[in-house]
Each structure stands twice: as structure tokens, then as C-alpha cells.
Amino acid sequence: MGIEGPFWRAIAVFRIASLVYAGVLLVQHDGYARPVMGWFVLSLMALWTAASIFAYSVEALRGWPLLVIDMLVTLACLLASPYVEGPYQYAEGVMPLPATWIAGPVLAWAVYGGRRLGALGAAIVAAADVWLRVRTPEAPVLINGAVLLFLSGVVVGHVARLAKQAEERMQRAAEMEAAQRERDRLSRGIHDSVLQVLALVQRRGQELGGEAAELGRLAGEQEAALRDLISLRPAPSGDLRSLLTRYGSATVTVSTPATPIVLPPAIAAEVAAAVGAALDNVRTHVGPDARAWIFAEQEEDCVIVSVRDEGDGIPPGRLEQAERDGRMGVAQSIKGRIADAGGTVTIITAPGDGTEIEIRIPVRP
Template sequence: MGIEGPFWRAIAVFRVASLVYAAVLMAQYRGYEEPVIGWLVIAVMALWTAGATYAYAAEGLRGWPLLTIDLLVALACLLASPYVEGVRQGAAGTMPVPATWVAAPVLAWAVHGGRRAGAVAAGVVAAADLWLRARSPDAPVMLNGAVLLFLAGVVVGHVARLAKEAEERMQRAAEMEAAQRERDRLARDIHDSVLQVLALVQRRGRQIGGEAAELGRLAGEQEAALRELIASRPAPTGSTDLRSLLMRHGSPLVTVSTPATPLVLPTPAAEGAAAAVRAALDNVREHCGADARAWVFAESCDDVVMVTVRDEGPGIPEGRLERAAAEGRLGVAQSIRGRVADLGGTVTVTSAPSGTEIEISLPHG
């Protein structure tokens, strides 16, 4: 029945309580000129209360045909009141036979169709009541009931609409959570099997050479594409999964390795880290050659995200970075260190004749 269920049960209770109230008025108030007709109206109300309670409990029956019949039955009972009241119609203290029972279809319209539907139903019932009072020259025109009926329709319709929207959002969140759990499970399985095999094929093919090297290159491309696929997942608003940005740097010459779990950072931090990695890879191509290989590793350790760019070049001569900064060539100083420092992170450069390693650390927050 969903979140609407409590609304329909509340309306059913309201119908029964209003029916009892109308019956008590009929039994105690001796001013009705035709009590027999009045009890017939009460009987019709009782039958429809039972039928409507059953019909609205079945989700398949709830719709505009049932709502229209519900409103018409209430109007018929209301319009029968003058025949029961007779000459006392409109006298002070005289209530229409249905009393508050006519508000039930207004509430039903509001729950099903929202504020506008509730306002329309309230307007129809209120117009019928005011028309009956206007027919009697001695009857005072009282707007309190019409105003309260209109407010009830609008307020209940608004609350019902908010409840439906909340239920839909919860349902979507549950579906997304279930889908993400399945994605994470598959990502773990792929990471533990397929990606490791592709990485092995790539490494061994490069070592063997010849046709095996081409096979290794193809395995490397597929590994990078598969890692980007399993890394793509929605991140919280204002955040980005750093893996998806790093995977864009993957190529036959650049191997990108990331964990199976997300590396979520604030979007500016994730974009800054990716830009720093791009600058580091540009340095590899510039100083180590267009065919130089590089590796990008990303991991999460405690409250820090670490990204490492490694190459197999000749290394950076001692003092070269300082001389470059003094000469105004600020590639590493600004493109990497300056950018990461602005994000609250640190950069460590380790160089040796066997290659250079640039380690970028950024806080999770």
C-alpha cells in the first residue's frame, strides 16, 4: 500500500466517526421534519462508508472513477438535507444530515491528486452547501465551514504530495544503494581476477617482446578501460571520485592503478590532483622522451589520498629543480607543488638514476 496507506486508513476512520456523529444528531435532534427520510440518508451513508472503505483499501480500485462517485454520493446526501429538514431548513443550529461526513471525499481527492484536486473537491462541496443555504431566505450565510473545508483539502493534499515525493526519493536511494553494492562486488571480483591477469599479460608481453609486446600493449589498453568502467560511480554532491579523473591518463605508455573502492575528494581537490598528475606526465614526456613509460598509483591511507607518478628515466640531476625555479621555469614548482599546496597537500620528489617518483598527498577533507 506504500506511504499512502496511513492516509486512506485515516480517511476510513474519519468516515466512520462522521457517520456516527450524523446518526447521533439524527437521533437527538427532533427538529427534522421528515426523520424517516433522514434515516434513509443515514443508511445510504452507512452503505457507502462500508463500500468506500473497501474500495479505497484496494490500490487497483483507487482512481478518478471511484473518486467521482464518492463525491457524487456525498453531494446527493447533502442535497437531500432540505427534504429532511423541511420548514426548519436554515434555522439556527440546524445541521445538514451528512454533517461533517461530506468532508471525506474532499480528503480522498486531496490524498490522490494533491492540493489542486483537494481544492476543487472542497469548492464543489462548499458551493453545494452555500447554494442550499441561499435557497432559504432565513438561513444565515456562513462561510466558516466552506473555508475550513477548503483549507483541509489544500493542507492534506500538500502533505500527501510531500509524502509521495519522499517515498519516491527513498525508493530511488534504495535502488541506487543496491545497484552500488552489486557494482562494488563485481569491482572486487574483477580487481582480484581479470585486472590482475591483464596486468600480468601486459608486463610479461613487454618483457618477452616481439608479438607478445603487442599483446601486452592491447592488454594494457583493456586494463585501463576496464578500470575506468568499474571506477565510475556517483559521488556525493560537490565531490568527485579521483579514480575517474586519473583513468583518463591511462594509455599504452601510462599504466594507472587505483583501488576498487572510491577515492572521493571535494571536486576542486580531485581536479587539482588530476591536473598535477597531468603536469608530472608532461614532464616525463618532455625529459624522458615520447616513448617513455610511466606508472600512476593511487591509494587511500588513513585520512590521506596518495597519488604517485613514477618513470624509468635518467632521474633529475641534483639542484636542477632549484635552478629551474630561479630561472623562472616553474613546471614542478608551480604546476605540481604550488597547485597541491593550495589544496592543503604536500609533494615529495624522489629521484635516482633509475627513475623519478613524485608522491602527492592530499587530505580526504
């Protein structure tokens, strides 16, 4: 039943106490003109109290059908009260038979849907009570009950919603903790087996040379990627740093701050995709073994990410010629993505000095 369980049990206690109070009113008070009708209404209230307590205790039954039926039964008992009281209706000291019992569905609506639904339920019940008073000219029009119903619905609904949110946060924290424990367990096993084997292959491949050196290099890349993967901890949504570290390998060095670089998730994903496109260009135009460096930093008003390589640079006019030829890698995959995210791209290149692509994304409150 979760965090809602205590709320539903409290409502059940309230319904029973209100029912007992209605029975005391009927037994001790002589202001009811039709006591037989009163006992009939009280019996209906008792039956619905038992049925509602059982129904709300079953999570599968909690929903709009039950809430609507609960409200209709309560309104029926409230609208029947003038026939029980007869000419004594609203006389001094005479209370309607379901005086406090009518708050049951208001509290149920509040726990189920929060303060807004609680306020709606209070408005429905209060409207029925005010209508009964208005249609009786000699009855005083009092709003005390309506105000109490409204306050009860709003306060209980607000507290119930806060409790649900707290439970959800605790659940997410427990899941993250369990996932991290499982990650740590797997990390220990991988470190003791797979990583050691990859490190051995890399070392022996470099010693043997030739084709074995290439196998050693590939093993080193996989070791670095796997080590980064098992060392990652759950990152905040939109953390650009965690997205960039995935590009780290034996040929790609990633330098980021120690703290997360948090951007809107969609923008962080676009920046990471643009960095991936820049690395693809390095592998295509410089070579699969070319070294590349990713630097990321966060200033007060913007996030800066740069991708540098060790190539020969971009000859003058090549990017413009590529766009005219329909090759839109840099224009769309990098510049287009960053422009859509509200940022800018600067390409710094010179013959023999490699290329640096600098991405700037403004940080908005």
C-alpha cells in the same frame, strides 16, 4: 500501499466517525421534519462508507472513476438534506445530516492529487453547500464550513505530497545503495580474477616484445578502462567529471577536480561529446598510440576543459582548408556543439608543439 497507507486509513476512520455523528444527530435531534427520509440518507451514507473504505484500500481501484463517484454520492447526500430537515432547515441548532461526512471526498482528493486537487474538491463541496443556502432566503449564508473544507484540502494535500516525495527519495537512495553494494561485490570478484590476468598479460607482453608487446598494450588499456568502470560511484545528473573519466585509458590521461562538475545534463553531454571528437582527431591525425591529456577545472563563472596531444601541431590554414573541402570534424563536432551549448572553443597549436583544444562553458545560476 506505501506511505499513502496511513492517510487512507485515517480517512477511513474519519468517515466512520462522521457517520456515527450523523446517526447521533438523527436519533437525538427532533428538528428533522422527515426522519424516514433521514434514515434512508443515513443508510446510503453507511453503504458508501463501507464501499469507499474497501475501494480506497485497493491501490488498483484508486483513480479518477472512484474519486468522481465518491464526490457524486457525497453531493447527492448533501443535496438531499433539505428534504430531511423540511421547514427546520437552517433553524438555530439544526445541522444538516451529512454535516461533517461531506469532508470525506475532499480529503481523498487531497491525498490522491495534492493540495491543488484537494482545493478543487473543497471548492465543489463548498459550492453545493453555499448554493443550498442561497436558494433559501431565510437561511444565513455562512462560509465557515467552506473555509474549513478548503484549509483541510490544502493542508492534507500538501502533507501527502511531501510524504510521497520523501518516500520516492528514500526509494532512490535505497536503490543506489543496493546498486553500490552489488558493484562493490562485483569489483572484488573482478579484481581477484580479470584485472590480475590483464595485468599479467600486459607485463609478459612487454617482456616478450614484438606482437606480444602490442597484445600487452591492449591488455593494459582494457585493465585501466575496467578499473575505472568498477570504481565509479553514482554521480549527480549532469556531472561532467564522471563523463570525462570514461575516456581514460593507457594513452589518455584525465585530470579532474575531486568534486563533481555539475552542468545541465544536455550541456554536459555535449561537452563530453566534443571531447570525444577531439580524441578521435588525435587518433586519426597523430596516431592510435599517441598520448593525449584531458584537463577539467571549474572556475567561479565558467568550466574549462582542454584536450592536449603530443603531435606535430596543425599546419597553418589546414582547418580552413578542411572546412572548404567539406570536412567538418572540428567545425561541427567540436566548435558547433560548444557554440550550441553557449560556450567557446580556442585551438592553440604550433609546429612541433602539439595541439591544445580549450573549451569554455559559462556557468549560469
